[in-house]
Amino acid sequence: MSDIKSLFATRLYHAKLSAHGAPIDPSELENSCLVIADEDEAGQDWCEENGFPGYTSYASLSDLPWRFPIFKDLVAALDAHVAAFAEDLAFDLGDKKLQLEDIWINILPEGGIHTSHIHPHSVISGTTYVAMPDGASAIKFEDPRLAMMMAAPTRVKDARDELRTFFYAKPAVGDVLLWESWLRHEVPMNMSEEERISVSFNYRWD
Ligand SMILES: [Fe+2]
Numbered sequence: 001m002s003d004i005k006s007l008f009a010t011r012l013y014h015a016k017l018s019a020h021g022a023p024i025d026p027s028e029l030e031n032s033c034l035v036i037a038d039e040d041e042a043g044q045d046w047c048e049e050n051g052f053p054g055y056t057s058y059a060s061l062s063d064l065p066w067r068f069p070i071f072k073d074l075v076a077a078l079d080a081h082v083a084a085f086a087e088d089l090a091f092d093l094g095d096k097k098l099q100l101e102d103i104w105i106n107i108l109p110e111g112g113i114h115t116s117h118i119h120p121h122s123v124i125s126g127t128t129y130v131a132m133p134d135g136a137s138a139i140k141f142e143d144p145r146l147a148m149m150m151a152a153p154t155r156v157k158d159a160r161d162e163l164r165t166f167f168y169a170k171p172a173v174g175d176v177l178l179w180e181s182w183l184r185h186e187v188p189m190n191m192s193e194e195e196r197i198s199v200s201f202n203y204r205w206d
């Protein structure tokens with residue numbers, strides 16, 4: 001009998017946001033995101049100047065949890081999710097903690113994409129899903145070793161999740177995904193006529 005192990009694992013955490021913290025009403029969160037986007041003229045200007053499809057608060061609002069109680073509740077829940085993921089990752093955090101670095105709103109209209117990227121200066125990144133209409137895109141993760149595989153064959157279509165070169169997660173409203181911040185990901189085109197709304201965040205080790 002042979003022994004084949006999986007080594008150097010890339011972990012992807014997928015849970016219901018409601019598994020930790022006070023319950024958060026998805027429609028109230030959606031409404032808050034829309035109101036904030038509507039009032040954030042600096043953010044709208046930034047998106048327009050930078051050719052960003054739809055809206056992000058990333059460049060304009062750095063204090064969502066302090067301004068809006070629902071975001072304070074959200075961060076309290078996310079803190080617990082991140083702590084659970086850190087345990088799964090067997091992180092030895094010593095006397096430092098994983099704490100929120102940034103949290104921001106994304107509103108992706110029909111035809112919008114977020115191209116491939118990583119989240120520098122962070123340890124754990126993630127997203128919670130606020131509005132995912134039918135046809136809204138998944139999130140696509142890329143094998144971080146891709147550059148080392150130039151001579152390797154591609155994988156069969158039904159390869160096990162952990163053997164895929166790309167993995168498409170299909171989160172539902174109220175789900176939270178977490179991954180290590182170095183993992184490259186992208187949001188393929190939103191094929192729905194409706195907006196795809198999510199809240200993303202970074203945690204640093206400090
Ligand atoms: Fe991202």
